[in-house]
Amino acid sequence: MEKSPVRIILAPLQGFTDVTFRNVFARHFSGVDGAMAPFIPTMGKKKLKLSRLNDVAPENNKSLFTIPQILGNNAEDFIFLAGRLHDLGHRKINWNLGCPYAKVANKNRGSGLLMHPEKIDAFLDTVLSGISNTLSVKIRLGRQSKNEIQKLLPVFDKYPLDEIILHPRTGIQMYEGAPDHDAFGEASRLSRHSFVYNGDITDPASFQVLQKRFPDIRSFMIGRGLLSNPFLAETLKGLQAGKNKISRLKDFHDDLFQGYGAIYSGPAHLIGRMKGFWGYLGPSFRGKDKLLKHILKSESINRYKGFAADFFASGSEFLS
Numbered sequence: 001m002e003k004s005p006v007r008i009i010l011a012p013l014q015g016f017t018d019v020t021f022r023n024v025f026a027r028h029f030s031g032v033d034g035a036m037a038p039f040i041p042t043m044g045k046k047k048l049k050l051s052r053l054n055d056v057a058p059e060n061n062k063s064l065f066t067i068p069q070i071l072g073n074n075a076e077d078f079i080f081l082a083g084r085l086h087d088l089g090h091r092k093i094n095w096n097l098g099c100p101y102a103k104v105a106n107k108n109r110g111s112g113l114l115m116h117p118e119k120i121d122a123f124l125d126t127v128l129s130g131i132s133n134t135l136s137v138k139i140r141l142g143r144q145s146k147n148e149i150q151k152l153l154p155v156f157d158k159y160p161l162d163e164i165i166l167h168p169r170t171g172i173q174m175y176e177g178a179p180d181h182d183a184f185g186e187a188s189r190l191s192r193h194s195f196v197y198n199g200d201i202t203d204p205a206s207f208q209v210l211q212k213r214f215p216d217i218r219s220f221m222i223g224r225g226l227l228s229n230p231f232l233a234e235t236l237k238g239l240q241a242g243k244n245k246i247s248r249l250k251d252f253h254d255d256l257f258q259g260y261g262a263i264y265s266g267p268a269h270l271i272g273r274m275k276g277f278w279g280y281l282g283p284s285f286r287g288k289d290k291l292l293k294h295i296l297k298s299e300s301i302n303r304y305k306g307f308a309a310d311f312f313a314s315g316s317e318f319l320s
């Protein structure tokens with residue numbers, strides 16, 4: 001049987017991959033088949049923030065199919081938010097069970113729930129009979145230990161899920177250490193669900209290792225690798241020759257700057273947002289440390305713009 005084509009999904013990165021980023025990204029780069037939006041926390045009816053819904057509204061996301069993600073452990077609030085997302089047209093939603101931050105996890109949300117299979121079981125039982133959307137889950141191997149997943153898989157097997165996106169680290173590992181490929185392989189073998197691999201795909205070599213090791217896995221989610229190298233998905237799919245990289249990156253940057261400029265009123269917000277991207281993108285250029293430092297230190301729009309223009313004009317080499 002012929003293999004299905006590889007699917008590459010842009011990972012949710014709170015503070016980075018919002019609707020502005022997703023649209024600008026899709027205008028400049030190819031290879032990404034869809035995106036998962038950064039999490040929306042559950043909120044009761046009274047607290048619903050329309051800006052969070054606007055981020056995922058299908059009419060604002062025409063260039064890249066986007067699945068909304070919800071973070072929370074209150075079934076009633078989850079069902080309410082899922083309903084609003086369904087009203088907007090979202091047939092698919094995702095539940096965040098991976099967020100590693102103590103502030104979130106200590107309240108039994110995100111990866112904090114992974115230690116409590118019985119709570120996940122009760123939540124899915126209530127939620128899946130109360131929503132009209134289909135659900136996927138984004139998980140880690142556990143909160144404290146990678147063995148936690150062994151008790152979670154039978155719980156997930158009880159319910160219909162679109163798929164399971166697994167980032168094979170524990171919550172307390174945050175982003176330290178190597179993703180555990182053995183544990184990913186075992187989990188995907190033991191589960192009846194389809195798995196999506198997520199974690200540390202940064203270049204063709206790291207992707208090929210996974211493809212060779214897991215020939216049956218056809219979906220991959222990439223986050224930081226796409227911020228560091230926006231050409232990554234098209235390179236992995238052999239879509240573009242990779243010429244004019246610097247001018248394409250400059251156009252992307254300028255478009256992003258304009259997009260955020262239209263949203264943020266003060267310079268601090270705008271420059272702060274752009275510096276976040278430079279933190280990932282900048283180190284992918286060779287010999288640009290000094291100019292990158294200038295960008296990361298700039299506090300006025302004019303200085304920022306000047307340094308960014310110098311950066312692209314000064315004959316850079318990108319990841320070569």
Ligand SMILES: Cc1cc2nc3c(=O)[nH]c(=O)nc-3n(C[C@H](O)[C@H](O)[C@H](O)COP(=O)(O)O)c2cc1C
Pocket residue numbers: 011012013014015037038039069096098099138167198199200201221222223224225
């Ligand atoms: C700054 C940042 C923000 C993130 N925000 C989210 C989020 O909103 N929802 C989520 O499920 N994961 C979030 N993640 C985790 C990523 O989606 C992804 O699982 C992780 O970065 C590993 O994939 P990567 O190595 O391809 O980046 C975030 C990660 C980072 C670094």
